[in-house]
Amino acid sequence: MSENPLPILTYSEENYLKAIFHLSEEGKKGVSTNDISTEMKTRPASVSDMLRKLGDKSVIEYRKYYGVHITEDGKKLALQTIRKHRLWEVFLVEKLNFSWDEVHEVADELEHIKSKILIQRLDEYLGFPKFDPHGDPIPDEYGDVRSRPRLPLSEIEISGTGQIVAVKDSSAAFLRYLDKVGAYIGARIKVIDKVEFDGSIEILVDNKKSIFMSKEVVNNILIMQ
Amino acid sequence: MSENPLPILTYSEENYLKAIFHLSEEGKKGVSTNDISTEMKTRPASVSDMLRKLGDKSVIEYRKYYGVHITEDGKKLALQTIRKHRLWEVFLVEKLNFSWDEVHEVADELEHIKSKILIQRLDEYLGFPKFDPHGDPIPDEYGDVRSRPRLPLSEIEISGTGQIVAVKDSSAAFLRYLDKVGAYIGARIKVIDKVEFDGSIEILVDNKKSIFMSKEVVNNILIMQ
DNA sequence: ACTATTTTTTAGTATAGCCTAAATTAATAT
DNA sequence: ATATTAATTTAGGCTATACTAAAAAATAGT
Numbered sequence: 119m120s121e122n123p124l125p126i127l128t129y130s131e132e133n134y135l136k137a138i139f140h141l142s143e144e145g146k147k148g149v150s151t152n153d154i155s156t157e158m159k160t161r162p163a164s165v166s167d168m169l170r171k172l173g174d175k176s177v178i179e180y181r182k183y184y185g186v187h188i189t190e191d192g193k194k195l196a197l198q199t200i201r202k203h204r205l206w207e208v209f210l211v212e213k214l215n216f217s218w219d220e221v222h223e224v225a226d227e228l229e230h231i232k233s234k235i236l237i238q239r240l241d242e243y244l245g246f247p248k249f250d251p252h253g254d255p256i257p258d259e260y261g262d263v264r265s266r267p268r269l270p271l272s273e274i275e276i277s278g279t280g281q282i283v284a285v286k287d288s289s290a291a292f293l294r295y296l297d298k299v300g301a302y303i304g305a306r307i308k309v310i311d312k313v314e315f316d317g318s319i320e321i322l323v324d325n326k327k328s329i330f331m332s333k334e335v336v337n338n339i340l341i342m343q
Numbered sequence: 344m345s346e347n348p349l350p351i352l353t354y355s356e357e358n359y360l361k362a363i364f365h366l367s368e369e370g371k372k373g374v375s376t377n378d379i380s381t382e383m384k385t386r387p388a389s390v391s392d393m394l395r396k397l398g399d400k401s402v403i404e405y406r407k408y409y410g411v412h413i414t415e416d417g418k419k420l421a422l423q424t425i426r427k428h429r430l431w432e433v434f435l436v437e438k439l440n441f442s443w444d445e446v447h448e449v450a451d452e453l454e455h456i457k458s459k460i461l462i463q464r465l466d467e468y469l470g471f472p473k474f475d476p477h478g479d480p481i482p483d484e485y486g487d488v489r490s491r492p493r494l495p496l497s498e499i500e501i502s503g504t505g506q507i508v509a510v511k512d513s514s515a516a517f518l519r520y521l522d523k524v525g526a527y528i529g530a531r532i533k534v535i536d537k538v539e540f541d542g543s544i545e546i547l548v549d550n551k552k553s554i555f556m557s558k559e560v561v562n563n564i565l566i567m568q
Numbered sequence: 569a570c571t572a573t574t575t576t577t578t579a580g581t582a583t584a585g586c587c588t589a590a591a592t593t594a595a596t597a598t
Numbered sequence: 599a600t601a602t603t604a605a606t607t608t609a610g611g612c613t614a615t616a617c618t619a620a621a622a623a624a625t626a627g628t
Contacts, residue, residue, distance in 0.1 A: 130615065151576055164616055166577055171614090183576060183623055214464040224458045233449045239439040355585065376606055389586055391607050396584090408593060408606060571627090578621070584614085592607070598600090 124191055125175040129230050132199050134158060134168050135177055138188055139196035148185030197261035203229040204250035204257075205240055211251040212244065218251040218303070219293030252293075253284030253303045253340065271307075271331075271339040272317065279308045280341040287338040296339075299329050307341070349416055350400040354455050357424050359383060359393050360402055363413055364421035373410030422486035428454035429475035430465055436476040437469065443476040443528070444518030477518075478509030478528045478565065496532075496556075496564040497542065504533045505566035512563040524554050526564070 127135065137157045141149040151169070155162045173180035177192030188196065206228040210216040216224075238259075241247075248264060249255055255265045268283050282305045285292065296302065300323050310328060311320040317333030331339075352360065362382045366374040376394070380387045398405035402417030413421065431453040435441040441449075463484075466472075473489060474480055480490045493508050507530045510517065521527065525548050535553060536545040542558030556564075 128614075152574095160615090161617065162576065163578080163618080167615075210461075214461070214468055216460075216464070220460075224456070224461050227456045227458070228453075231449070231452045233452070235445075236435075236439070236449050239441070243439055353584075377604095385585090386587065387606065388588080388608080392585075569628100573624105573626075575624070576622080579619085580617100581619105582615100582617075584616105585612105587612075588610090590607100590609080593605080595602100595604070597602080 124195055125177065127175070127177070127195060131168070131172060131175070131177075132195070132230060134165075134172060135188075135192055135196050136199050138172075138178060138186060139193065139200070142188050148187050150185045194261045197257040197263070199229050201257045201259075201261075202231070202237055204254060205237060205244065205247070207250045207252070208244050208247045208256075209240060217293075217297060219290045219297065221251065222288070222290070249283070249303075251303060252288050253282070266342050268340040268342050270337060271309075271319070271321075271341050272333070272336045274309045274341055274343070276309050276312055278343070279306065280343040281306050282339055283342040284340040285338055286340065292335075292338065295335070299331075300324070300327055301329070301339070349420055350402065352400070352402070352420060356393070356397060356400070356402075357420070357455060359390075360397060360413070360417055360421050361424050363397075363403060363411060364418065364425070367413050373412050375410045419486045422482040422488070424454050426482045426484075426486075427456070427462055429479060429481045430462060430469065430472070432475045432477070433469050433472045433481075434465060442522065444515045444522065446476065447513070447515070474508070474528075476528060477513050478507070491567050493565040493567050495562060496534075496544070496546075496566050497558070497561045499534045499566055499568070501534050501537055503568070504531065505568040506531050507564055508567040509565040510563055511565065517560075517563065520560070521564075524556075525549070525552055526554070532566070 134154065137154055138149050141153050141157060151162050151165045154169075155165045158165065169178065169180045169186055172178045172192070173186075176189060177195055178186045178188050180186050203225045206225045207218075207221045210221045210224060211218055247256060249266075255263045257263045266283060269280075270286075271282075274280060282301060282303055284303070285296070301307070305323050306325070308322045308325070309319060310322055313319065317336065318330060319336055320328060320330050322328050359379065362379055363374050366378050366382060376387050376390045379394075380390045383390065394403065394405045394411055397403045397417070398411075401414060402420055403411045403413050405411050428450045431450045432443075432446045435446045435449060436443055472481060474491075480488045482488045491508060494505075495511075496507075499505060507526060507528055509528070510521070526532075530548050531550070533547040533550070534544060535547055538544065542561065543555060544561055545553060545555050547553050
């Protein structure tokens with residue numbers, strides 16, 4: 119469709135576009151100025167400014183007062199940034215021994231480094247990983263994503279098993295909690311018991327350790343069976 | 344002396360400071376606005392602006408119309424940036440198989456990533472290297488530099504030997520030339536002949552290959568004996 | 569349907585970093 | 599020593615990205 123080369127975005131435009139992409143993934147509706155403002159921690163007025171600019175570069179469709187939709191070009195660019203972010207996360211965790219709750223901020227800086235060849239070589243060096251340390255899929259060069267089928271832990275039946283493949287909430291606090299109880303990405307789990315009235319469950323991790331998890335935690339863990 | 348924490352610099356201020364540091368290393372006099380302008384590829388008027396800002400942050404001493412001197416704080420900050428730049432160069436060459444003439448631009452971006460812990464872990468991961476791929480010393484966390492004694496290749500006597508440890512000119516064109524003739528950092532050389540009237544010489548590289556080098560090339564190669 | 573509230577945009581301001589053109593200061597040459 | 603030239607700074611402008619306050623549009627409540 120788009121014959122033209124993708125536009126070049128500034129550091130800041132890239133961040134806004136990434137935020138818009140993530141927000142679009144959630145509710146399938148258009149994304150509101152206020153939501154973006156919250157996500158980006160800037161004022162709505164600043165968001166309006168930026169939306170005009172992103173609209174001019176055709177990475178979003180912008181109708182005043184009615185929120186925005188990301189375009190195909192926008193999606194490609196956002197996925198390129200996400201690819202870089204996640205590859206750097208893999209690097210930080212696997213090569214530099216960062217724990218998975220420490221990598222976000224640093225990757226947020228590294229993702230803006232422009233060199234294409236750098237990312238290709240990094241990808242190769244890391245063995246072409248398909249998922250980041252949080253279990254999120256790494257898009258390929260062309261923005262294609264192979265995601266694995268996943269269910270919230272809360273949907274697994276008693277005595278059902280699976281592997282933790284991702285988390286929804288990736289706040290540092292949550293990740294630290296998971297680390298503490300040994301529920302890392304890739305851990306094999308088995309549901310031992312489910313308590314109906316409060317939504318909490320008991321699971322066995324790696325056939326060794328039994329832990330209790332509250333409904334809040336259970337809702338934020340994704341399982342591949 | 345300076346009790347206060349070092350100031351935080353913007354991306355652009357960091358680049359100017361690095362340029363001023365490098366220029367100070369050459370002639371031991373104050374650095375002129377024009378020199379900085381040439382180095383940074385910006386106009387002298389922009390340099391004046393920036394000098395005022397860097398002066399306000401006390402990383403340089405700025406006397407209008409008389410050029411600038413870098414302060415102790417400035418030196419520390421510049422060396423931190425240089426440390427990051429050179430560590431990333433080592434990473435790019437040793438881990439990602441970049442050739443040494445490809446690393447400059449990418450390292451110029453990577454050097455601005457702020458995380459302290461990232462640089463510590465990178466340093467560790469690389470095995471605490473003391474020199475970058477061009478043979479330039481990597482300052483430690485505190486800005487201390489252990490440089491090895493080095494002579495320009497032009498000063499080596501006939502039949503004198505040594506190892507190439509650095510280059511003065513590190514333009515991509517020059518580095519590609521060296522690569523082509525096999526004169527990499529670490530190569531062992533022996534001076535076979537020196538031609539007085541044009542300053543060119545003949546050297547033997549790694550006891551195998553004899554090559555001729557013009558005065559221009561010879562002046563830009565540094566040898567450790 | 570119409571008012572009150574919320575959301576979004578516009579208008580105007582600030583700062584960073586660049587620019588050109590003009591003014592000023594320093595250096596040089598006779 | 600003064601006049602010319604060169605280097606540097608100032609003045610004013612531009613763009614990007616933020617902000618606040620005010621205006622305008624959309625939404626919600628009765």
